[in-house]
Amino acid sequence: MKKLLFIIICLSVSVNILAHPGIGIVTNSKGEIFYTDLAKVWKVSADGKTKTIVVPNVHTHELYMDKQDNLFGENLWYEGEAIDKWGHFVWKYNAKGQFTKVIPNTEGFLSNYSFTRDAQENMYWIERGKKESILMKRTPDGKVAIVQTLKTTDVRWQYCQDDGTFYYVDDNDLMKIKDGKVTMVSLNVDDVRGHKLRLTPNHSVFGMWTDNNENVYVTIYENREIRKIAPNGKVTIAYTSPLGWHPTGGLFDKVGNLWVLENNDLNQVRVIKVNRTDLSKVASEKSDIEFLIFNLFCLFFGSILLFFLSKKFPVMKSSRLMLQASFLIFFITFNAMAQNSGIAVGEGAPAFDPYHVSGKDKGTKTCPMCKYGAKTEGLMVWINDDLKDYEKMLSFLEAQYLTKNANNWKTFIVFMNPKHENESLLKQKLSDYAKKLNLKNVAFTFISSPTDAETAGVYEINPKVKNTIFAYKKRVITKKFVNFDTDKENFTSLLNF
Incomplete structure (x- = not known):
């Protein structure tokens, strides 16, 4: 038996x-x-x-x-x-x-036919190859043609918007083709590098769709998540399936309710409806403020309970020591939260458009990660502090180009404009600063403010910290420093990743 x-x-x-x-x-x-x-x-x-x-x-x-x-x-x-x-x-x-x-x-x-179509009933699909694949198109009158050739690794599920914008999963990256231009929507969209490495990434990313605001939604089977990728590249969790169930597809109805197709561990299938007003409740993302309130709540009532118990039962007097310890833990936790900044190690580096005052893209608003991130490694140094304290560090980073190949190594400085200075005046000020330090390879950039949603917000930068430094490899965050002390800490520690 x-x-x-x-x-x-x-x-x-x-x-x-x-x-x-x-x-x-x-x-x-x-x-x-x-x-x-x-x-x-x-x-x-x-x-x-x-x-x-x-x-x-x-x-x-x-x-x-x-x-x-x-x-x-x-x-x-x-x-x-x-x-x-x-x-x-x-x-x-x-x-x-x-x-x-x-x-x-x-x-x-099935061949020369697809269920991936635009509003004009044109069908699209990718003919897979080992190193290159071909995007195909079939018109309503039955004519089949090659649209373009793509460099791919392992193409999986595909999706087409009404306007013909075409999305596809290549290995574990989400790609987009619009007007013939291929761009990366999200690198490592299923987090396979940092989560369940034994799993094949191709069997983790399933159905995808978009909403009216150009957000892309992707089902991550193994993580039981639907991930939302905003136009600026920010990734959040829109929905998490109950334990034992996995999302494989979905759509939004006319009023904005989410319908999720799910499969469970016994291969049962169901569809559930998530009302538009409840979407924020099922998302797993919580703010630091909520976390702090929760800890304060637990600490307050826990302290009251310990106090009365120690009064009523002499044996519980030792709990006063526990109470003191809990306060200590709380303040340590609070301090750690106050010092926390930036997206987590293992996440993909989102797109953002700072203004460049030095480097190859001087005088333009260029996305560093979009242009260079996928093929390089390096540092992104977000500074929310007085620049006088960073001259030695920036000179050190510029000197690294004497031994590093500029095609493989990149350093981007993002000045966050903490004093909200006038943009035209700031351009000149930072340009003079870059010339003073002779920054030719280091890309010195700036954004409008420490709380700008499209730049600092995308990277979840804490506006209360002095600096946030990310090390990255192929557009994935590999290490992070917060409030790096430029006077006391060794600059070479920035390079060890």
Whole structure:
């Protein structure tokens, strides 16, 4: 009996590991939701109260709904090891509930056809290669053409906006193609480098979609998260699935409610509705202020409890020592919070556009990480302090270019303008400062203020600290220094990462 139970457990685990959940979830003009569970397609009423099977006996990972409320999907099957053949057909379920085959039963896998489409019904897909891949397009009249060639590692799920902006996952990075230009939306979007390294990154990132504000949402299966990537590159957690469940797809309805397609450890599938007003509640991000209030609350009531217990029970007098210790811990915690600044080690370095007064991009607003980050390593030094205290350190960093290759090593100084000086006057002041220190390779830049949401806010810089220094490699933060003492600390410690 024990052996049988062990076999069943092993089989259930192996099925969960080998399963490839679907991402198909779409909505029609009535607000009804359609989704796949890999065996059939379900329809959920707009209020979420009822659901029915509309297309039975179809194995489809993706779905597409056109403007006329026609639903499209496929059916993929395997003939068995005896003949080792795959087969498929493409189907349509129209607004009247009629089922027809768009592509008849065909041997092999689906080709020259896609459920990733724009508002004009153009289909897009990527033909995968080992080092290069090809973005393909099929027009509504059936013409197939090559759009462009892409340098890729391992292309996975794809998504297209109504305007033709095309997103795809390459290994574990989220990429975007708009008007022929390829850009990186988020490096290492599933955090595989710092989390569960044994897992294959390709099986962690699933469905993606966008909202009306150009935010991109990506489902991270292993982390049970839906991550939101803002246009400025800032990544936050929009939703976390309950323990045992994993998000694989999603969409927003007309009023802004989030519908999440989830798969659990037994390969059950469901769709849940998160009301627009509750979205902020299910996000896992908490501010330092909330954390501080929580600690104060616990400390206050814990102290009262310890006080009364020590009065009533003499044996509890020793708890007064505990009380004193708790106050000490609190102040240490508070001080640590006050000194905390910057995004965490292991996170991707977001895009931001400071003004450059020295270096290759002098006189421009150029995103350092967008232009150089993915292929280089180096430092980003955010200064919210008097520049007089940083002359020795900046000269030291400039001298590093005598032994380091400027194509591989970069140093960016971001002056945060703590006194809110006039921009035109600040440009001249900082330009003179850079010339004084002979900064030719170090990129000296500045932003409008320590609380600017599009720059300091993106990097979560604490405006109360004097400086925040990030070390990075290929656009991933590898080390961080807060309130680095330029008089007492060794500058070479900045280089050890």
